[in-house]
Amino acid sequence: MGEVKTLFEFTIGGLKFGITYSVVAQWIVMIFIMLMVLLIRGRMNDVPRGIQVWVETLVETINSLVRSNMGEKYEKFTPFVGTLMIYLLLLNLFGLTGFRPPTADYSVALGLAIISFVLIHATAIRNNGIKHYLKGYTHPYTAMLPLNIVERLVVPVSLSLRLFGNITAAVILVELIYDGLAYLSGVLHLGIPLLQAVIPIPFHVYFDLFDGAIQMFIFVMLTMIFIKTTSDH
Amino acid sequence: MEVNLTTVIFTIINVLILYWYLRKFLFTPVTNFMNKRTKSIEDKIQSAEEKLKTAEEAKVKYESKLQMADDEGKKIIDEYRTKAIKRSDDIIMSAKKEAEAIRKRAELDAEREYERVQDEIKKQIVELSLLAAKKSIGEQLDEEKHHELIREFISKVGV
Known part of the structure; x- marks a missing residue:
């Protein structure tokens, strides 16, 4: 748990960068998001149909969320807040693919928090x-x-x-559940860990879907509120 | 749990790239698109309302015009009817006058004819009596003198 495996390394100008699993996972998520956006682009019609309805709903929801939480003055933060929401949600849900979600790596969480921190204070300085x-x-x-x-x-x-x-707690809990089910399967002499088949689904729903969405929402809400309060003080 | 500086830096870079990308290709265009559509719908509703208003105004205008035309028509018909009545009265009147004139002339003619016929008869009676007297008395009658005599006689008798 928590060990950082460096997958490959490269050097730029004497600085050595060790690319970890968490960064590669982020790239996968990023490519996925970018491809989805590319797919949607050029399909925009005056009369919304199919996937466009969902995209418009998503954008409008984020717009109104920013407007109601931060006010009209901070509307220009919508793209950032939206990016953070989509990105964080997919990073948290990455656990559903069977891999570790990148946000279970503290370095990733810290990187995201640093962006929020810089944004909070930059906005406060710019406004005051x-x-x-x-x-x-x-x-x-x-x-x-x-x-x-x-x-x-x-x-x-x-x-x-x-x-x-x-996120880490959720990952550990789900892993423990899998281990426990494997152990139980062994006790019942099932040959293969059959109990791992359906039983973990509700736990995945709770720890990956629900917790992932909630953590994303908390992170984004706190960022919005801190930007506003620090700037307004 | 140790912090890997490379991961932190790459996370920040990733978010910034994704932010740039989504702002350019998702949020700005979609929001603009939706705003444009909202505006176009609002414009359409407004123009429809304006058109409705214009149409209603035009309707009122045309209705009043129609009413006016109707009134005008009635007036013209009335005028012509009065004229026609007057004309027919005139015609009847002149016809009556003419008939009266014709009648008078005919009366006059008849009277003249009557006088002429009377004269004629007188003349013939004179001739006749002269002829008869000639036959009976012989041929030595002074025609001029006798003529005078007989005419006088007839006038006295009052034929």
């Missing part, structure tokens, strides 16, 4: 100016400075740890 932004750390009085700094630094940590912890 650097001086006003820095003044926000001494709010409501200067003595609160260390606490405010900790509060802000903790955001990406909590975001990434929540995502990583939940």
Whole structure:
């Protein structure tokens, strides 16, 4: 659990990059998303039919989610929020293919949280100016400075740890269920681990589908709320 | 659980690439597309409403025009009817006048004829009596004198 296997390495300008499984899995998900989008493009019709209905519903849902949670002012964040939602959901659901979801690797969760962190503070600086932004750390009085700094630094940590912890726990639980079913099959002298056939389905539904969707939603909602509150303060 | 810096960096890069890609090819075009459609539907509804309004206005206008034409027609018919009645009255009147004139002339003619015939008869009676007197008295009658005499006699008798 948690060990990082480097699949291959390459060097750019003396820097050595070890590409791990998590990165390759991300690429697969990315290629999948891009291909789907390519497929949909050029099929847009004035009268929506078939897959276009779903695409429009998805985009409109994300649009209205951003609008209702962040307000009209932050509407330009829709593409980012939407990207995060689609990407995170598919990364979490990657477990359904039988492979480990990339988000069960803390490095991936941290990378995502860092983007949110940078975006939160970049938006706050852009909307308030650097001086006003820095003044926000001494709010409501200067003595609160260390606490405010900790509060802000903790955001990406909590975001990434929540995502990583939940997904990893789900992966471990499902694996344990498979192991337990295999053991039970052995006890019952079934020859092959027959019990692994249907029984894990509800657990997959709960831990992979439900938990994956919920964790995606929490991550995205918190990102939206932090962008708005940090910027508005 | 150790942090692999390469994975972190690649995750960030991946998200940024995906963000760029989805913004360019999914969110912006689809949102624009939907907004455009919303606008076009709104425009269509508005133009339909405007057209309906224009049509209703035109309807009211044409109805009033129709009413006016109807009234005008009635007026013209009435006018012509009055004219026709007057004309027929005139015609009858003139016919009556003419008939009256004809009648008067005929009366006059008859009267004249009557006088002429009377004169004629007088003349003939004179001739006749002269002839008779000639036969009875002989041939030595002064024609001029006798003529005068007989005419006087007839006038006195009052034929």
